[in-house]
Amino acid sequence: METVKLTIDNKQVEVPKGTTIYKAAKKLGIDIPTLCYMELHDLGVENKPAGCRICVVEVEGRKNLAPSCATECAEGMVVKTHTTRVINARRTVLELILSDHPKDCLTCPKSGRCELQDMAIKLGIREIPGHEYAEMSTYKKDLSPSIIRDVDKCIMCRRCETMCNEVQTVGALSAVNRGFMAVVAPAFEQDLEKSPCTYCGQCVAVCPTGALTEIDHTSKVIRAIADPTKTVLVQTAPAVRAALGEEFGMKPGTLVTGKMVSALRQIGFDYVFDTDFAADLTIMEEGTELLDRLTRFLNGDKSVKLPILTSCCPAWVNFFEHNFTDMLDVPSSAKSPQQMFGAIAKSYFAEKLGKKRDELVVVSVMPCLAKKYECQRDEFKHDGNPDVDFSISTRELAHLIKEFNINFEELSDEDFDQPLGESTGAGVIFGATGGVIEAAVRTAYELYTGKPLPKIDFTELRGMEGIRSATIDFNGLPINIGIAHGLGNARKLLEDVRLGKATYHAIEVMACPGGCIGGGGQPLHHGNSSIIKARMEAIYREDAGKPIRKSHENPYIVKLYEEFLGKPMSEKAHHLLHTHYFNKKKDVYIK
Amino acid sequence: MHMSHIKLELKPEQVSKIKQICQSFNNDSGELINVLHKTQETFGYLPAEVQEVVAAELNIPVAKVYGVVTFYSFFTMIPRGKHPISICTGTACYVRGAEKVLDEFKRILNVKVGETTPDGKFSLNCLRCVGACGLAPVVLIGEKVYGRVSPDGVKDILKEYEEK
Numbered sequence: 001m002e003t004v005k006l007t008i009d010n011k012q013v014e015v016p017k018g019t020t021i022y023k024a025a026k027k028l029g030i031d032i033p034t035l036c037y038m039e040l041h042d043l044g045v046e047n048k049p050a051g052c053r054i055c056v057v058e059v060e061g062r063k064n065l066a067p068s069c070a071t072e073c074a075e076g077m078v079v080k081t082h083t084t085r086v087i088n089a090r091r092t093v094l095e096l097i098l099s100d101h102p103k104d105c106l107t108c109p110k111s112g113r114c115e116l117q118d119m120a121i122k123l124g125i126r127e128i129p130g131h132e133y134a135e136m137s138t139y140k141k142d143l144s145p146s147i148i149r150d151v152d153k154c155i156m157c158r159r160c161e162t163m164c165n166e167v168q169t170v171g172a173l174s175a176v177n178r179g180f181m182a183v184v185a186p187a188f189e190q191d192l193e194k195s196p197c198t199y200c201g202q203c204v205a206v207c208p209t210g211a212l213t214e215i216d217h218t219s220k221v222i223r224a225i226a227d228p229t230k231t232v233l234v235q236t237a238p239a240v241r242a243a244l245g246e247e248f249g250m251k252p253g254t255l256v257t258g259k260m261v262s263a264l265r266q267i268g269f270d271y272v273f274d275t276d277f278a279a280d281l282t283i284m285e286e287g288t289e290l291l292d293r294l295t296r297f298l299n300g301d302k303s304v305k306l307p308i309l310t311s312c313c314p315a316w317v318n319f320f321e322h323n324f325t326d327m328l329d330v331p332s333s334a335k336s337p338q339q340m341f342g343a344i345a346k347s348y349f350a351e352k353l354g355k356k357r358d359e360l361v362v363v364s365v366m367p368c369l370a371k372k373y374e375c376q377r378d379e380f381k382h383d384g385n386p387d388v389d390f391s392i393s394t395r396e397l398a399h400l401i402k403e404f405n406i407n408f409e410e411l412s413d414e415d416f417d418q419p420l421g422e423s424t425g426a427g428v429i430f431g432a433t434g435g436v437i438e439a440a441v442r443t444a445y446e447l448y449t450g451k452p453l454p455k456i457d458f459t460e461l462r463g464m465e466g467i468r469s470a471t472i473d474f475n476g477l478p479i480n481i482g483i484a485h486g487l488g489n490a491r492k493l494l495e496d497v498r499l500g501k502a503t504y505h506a507i508e509v510m511a512c513p514g515g516c517i518g519g520g521g522q523p524l525h526h527g528n529s530s531i532i533k534a535r536m537e538a539i540y541r542e543d544a545g546k547p548i549r550k551s552h553e554n555p556y557i558v559k560l561y562e563e564f565l566g567k568p569m570s571e572k573a574h575h576l577l578h579t580h581y582f583n584k585k586k587d588v589y590i591k
Numbered sequence: 592m593h594m595s596h597i598k599l600e601l602k603p604e605q606v607s608k609i610k611q612i613c614q615s616f617n618n619d620s621g622e623l624i625n626v627l628h629k630t631q632e633t634f635g636y637l638p639a640e641v642q643e644v645v646a647a648e649l650n651i652p653v654a655k656v657y658g659v660v661t662f663y664s665f666f667t668m669i670p671r672g673k674h675p676i677s678i679c680t681g682t683a684c685y686v687r688g689a690e691k692v693l694d695e696f697k698r699i700l701n702v703k704v705g706e707t708t709p710d711g712k713f714s715l716n717c718l719r720c721v722g723a724c725g726l727a728p729v730v731l732i733g734e735k736v737y738g739r740v741s742p743d744g745v746k747d748i749l750k751e752y753e754e755k
Contacts, residue, residue, distance in 0.1 A: 171652025186654055
């Protein structure tokens with residue numbers, strides 16, 4: 001490999017040819033500030049519009065300052081990252097950005113976690129010259145069921161555009177207009193609701209400012225808890241426990257399951273349950289559906305659609321409802337764990353309590369913003385009463401814990417309530433890419449072969465690679481599994497299926513890179529993708545530590561079928577736990 | 592960028608015309624700007640509905656197409672009115688009061704320069720010199736030239752088009 005040697009801030013460094021000054025400096029431990037550049041190394045994502053101009057440096061012999069994120073190193077180059085000229089330029093650039101930025105930091109949802117605010121602090125900005133009379137560009141605020149676009153706060157870093165178009169291939173957002181009116185927006189500057197947005201929230205996950213944030217439901221949750229006529233249930237998604245600790249300064253990958261449960265109890269939820277229970281239930285239904293389709297297929301039934309696609313991820317559901325409208329009968333009809341939980345809570349559990357469904361309030365804590373939209377879908381309502389009333393993100397839960405004066409670090413571990421709090425290791429791994437299908441394989445294998453699994457861990461299904469495949473031997477029957485995370489990867493996989501190029505029996509798709517652990521509702525990773533990896537390790541650690549690791553062995557799941565549902569895919573199960581999909585393509589267009 | 596208020600229903604032959612243009616550039620998304628030039632040449636402007644067809648044909652998000660259309664000032668999403676009004680703001684016309692005439696058109700029609708009235712009847716634009724400086728200030732409506740226009744005369748000029 002050809003390399004070049006250069007000097008940055010009087011330190012020598014040797015880097016491969018083609019390396020940018022920004023990255024070479026990083027190698028030396030010099031963090032050149034930037035607002036637009038972003039690299040998610042483990043996911044192969046780079047956003048490099050060279051637009052913010054904060055990262056300028058002085059290069060000896062060059063007339064103008066160089067944007068370090070977009071300037072390649074050359075042999076013998078002498079770079080200075082903090083000369084007076086650089087500092088002055090950087091401050092002026094930031095002052096200009098701030099001059100067209102609202103000054104409402106006190107009430108901004110991003111306050112305290114805002115990269116623009118951090119930059120103003122870092123560069124010692126104490127006043128914004130001329131801001132009293134400077135004109136500001138203003139735009140209409142866009143409130144979707146999941147995401148708020150407050151683009152007055154957009155600084156045109158275009159990270160969201162990279163996530164939306166290149167990583168997710170959703171194509172909802174693009175830079176539009178020019179000059180002062182330039183902004184990132186959906187086509188024709190319509191609201192997100194009228195765009196092909198899937199609410200995956202990856203734009204929110206990378207937005208450096210308050211331009212993209214989630215709809216906050218914490219006030220509604222507080223009100224429900226305070227209402228004496230309501231019994232309030234909470235369910236927590238698998239990925240939340242692997243990331244919540246980060247909001248309290250804990251190391252990424254710290255598992256806080258027990259603390260999370262005690263915090264939820266202190267907040268005042270009447271029952272603290274686990275979405276993992278519903279994940280086990282999902283496996284019973286989805287796994288049975290897989291085996292049913294498979295058996296019929298092997299018996300020569302030509303009407304059977306294979307591969308079966310997982311349907312747990314609401315952003316993925318939105319994505320295929322927009323983009324694969326010819327394949328709406330291919331995904332599993334199983335509802336997501338969030339919705340299965342709601343349906344069981346407001347039927348089976350309500351009966352147990354002797355209460356009517358509208359006396360119960362079901363709150364979900366999700367690593368996800370699309371879940372906010374999912375729980376509002378009409379087909380998940382019963383006479384207007386939703387199965388899941390409110391969905392809050394991991395970030396919103398952290399906020400609630402802080403607002404309720406709970407010292408999270410000092411909490412002791414507590415266990416979930418029963419019966420909807422018991423879960424297996426299979427339910428836990430739903431939080432990571434490959435986890436749903438591994439959980440399904442654990443159960444489907446045993447149901448199909450009638451034999452216990454020789455080994456529970458299917459490491460061939462795990463990892464961070466965007467598209468993976470593996471063949472699992474079902475006692476002589478090879479089952480081809482496909483896995484995709486990130487909607488762009490899902491699109492590639494699905495296009496192969498559509499063209500008949502792929503021969504999978506089952507495919508798992510998660511919309512977010514890394515799966516739910518990298519969800520749009522998780523603590524912000526600020527471009528550090530090693531955080532997502534640490535969460536993934538935590539998820540598999542939690543699984544390995546569970547006494548029961550196969551969904552069909554969850555005693556409360558067994559009981560639920562005995563007492564209430566009958567058997568998987570029974571008429572009652574169908575009614576409560578399965579759904580259907582809609583063609584949303586027409587909604588994309590402006591009409 | 593101001594959008595047209597007028598809803599457009601593309602006729603099948605218009606859709607196939609757009610498809611033809613895209614095909615002449617091998618449906619290559621890298622040719623988006625050229626495709627848009629040709630399309631605007633054909634339709635006179637680039638309404639949302641046309642952009643949607645272009646996006647589908649080139650297999651790119653319609654947001655991207657809209658991004659390009661709004662970036663380059665040559666592209667417009669506003670159709671020319673049935674009677675396009677052009678006011679000369681060249682030097683001779685300008686010194687003889689073209690701006691006041693323009694203001695009067697703006698006031699009466701309630702549109703800005705570059706816009707079209709909601710009923711699609713008039714569009715308002717400026718141009719520089721039509722070679723009739725002796726008649727300054729000059730206004731063109733369609734092919735017809737009006738000379739020595741005064742702000743007071745604007746109303747009467749527009750009256751001519753009331754029934755048209």
